[in-house]
Amino acid sequence: MKKIKVAFIYHKNNIFLSGNHFDNTFYNFYIKALRRNENLEITNFMTDDVFDCSKLKGKFDIILLWENSPFGMPKELIGIKDIEIPVITKASDPVRAEESKSLHEKWNISYYFHFFHEDFFYELYPKHFKYRTVIFGLEPSLYQNVMPFNNRKKDKILLTGATANKGLGSKLLNFLHSSKWSAGNFYRLRNLCRDLKMIDYTSTLDHEFINDLYPKLLEKYSAAITAASYSPCIKYWETTAAGCLTFMEITSKNRGNYIGFEDDVSSIFINEQNYKDKFHEFINDPNNPKWEKIAKNGREHALKNLNNDKATESLEIIMRELL
Numbered sequence: 001m002k003k004i005k006v007a008f009i010y011h012k013n014n015i016f017l018s019g020n021h022f023d024n025t026f027y028n029f030y031i032k033a034l035r036r037n038e039n040l041e042i043t044n045f046m047t048d049d050v051f052d053c054s055k056l057k058g059k060f061d062i063i064l065l066w067e068n069s070p071f072g073m074p075k076e077l078i079g080i081k082d083i084e085i086p087v088i089t090k091a092s093d094p095v096r097a098e099e100s101k102s103l104h105e106k107w108n109i110s111y112y113f114h115f116f117h118e119d120f121f122y123e124l125y126p127k128h129f130k131y132r133t134v135i136f137g138l139e140p141s142l143y144q145n146v147m148p149f150n151n152r153k154k155d156k157i158l159l160t161g162a163t164a165n166k167g168l169g170s171k172l173l174n175f176l177h178s179s180k181w182s183a184g185n186f187y188r189l190r191n192l193c194r195d196l197k198m199i200d201y202t203s204t205l206d207h208e209f210i211n212d213l214y215p216k217l218l219e220k221y222s223a224a225i226t227a228a229s230y231s232p233c234i235k236y237w238e239t240t241a242a243g244c245l246t247f248m249e250i251t252s253k254n255r256g257n258y259i260g261f262e263d264d265v266s267s268i269f270i271n272e273q274n275y276k277d278k279f280h281e282f283i284n285d286p287n288n289p290k291w292e293k294i295a296k297n298g299r300e301h302a303l304k305n306l307n308n309d310k311a312t313e314s315l316e317i318i319m320r321e322l323l
Helices: 025-036 094-100 118-124 168-177 188-194 214-218 235-241 275-283 289-305 308-322
Strands: 004-011 040-047 050-052 062-065 076-078 087-090 111-114 131-133 157-160 199-202 223-226 245-249 268-270
Touching (some): 004 025, 025 040, 087 308, 157 275, 188 199, 235 245, 235 289, 268 275
Parallel strands (some): 004 062, 062 087, 157 199
16 A cells, blocks of 8 residues: 655644643644655654745655644745645644634635544534544553552542632632633533542643653553543543443433443443432442452453554545545
8 A cells, every 4th residue: 555645744843843831642643653654655844833834746755744823833835725635633622613713714624533523623623624633642662561450549539621710800700701711611520520529530641651651640540531512532442441340421411422432331421410429339339349350441442443554544545535
């Protein structure tokens, strides 16, 4: 099969692609995993604020952009509409979607991808934008040889990640602005879990397990929570891959069934009505062998189906459709 020559464009100051950020998931996918795909020939273009795309004409089959927003990208992609090369891009963070729409024509974008459900993407973007769900972010090598389930902490359930500021000023600001993307709304259930007595909570930067060390924090606990109220996030497949019994928010609102986990088989589904009862069931009977079985099934599903190499294969399919 003929290799696809891909020009990957991003700004040289993009911290997410430096390999030194507290969150290395994008680096592992774009910089490491794409190069492992034997059917892709990736050339990285780390740009300044302005990049002349005319130099790519006749040399590449596909242009891949870090994302469709000014964040982490050059301000100008000169000539990108004139070189007749299909352009694929990761959809930006939802909070940047509105400003990103204007770049669809300007950057001549052919196709979008992200791990979002298709319906969620089309709540943010017009229906004529081509989009496909590609679940990326899980680097399998980081999740090998994790601590055995029964050697982990069982008297607490781990919760990590961003939550709303508990200060009165922040609560008032969230109420006045009613932003869908505020931490109070996007992580509503995560916020409700945070202050329960059986929960060990740490925010993203309040621990030393950053960069590629996050699995080392997860493997300390038999059980962990991952909750995002509008759409599943990378934590869903990271937490399960680390071998944790994962309490995950799966509802009709966040459409989480598409990532393939099954309730009481490979994870424990929670929502705003049942989460306390689900936590107590584990805490009151932590040595029940069913928990280890569910955790094992979740780990196997994540590592087999939701890894970065599967994601590069999905991206390759999109590229071949455009050639």
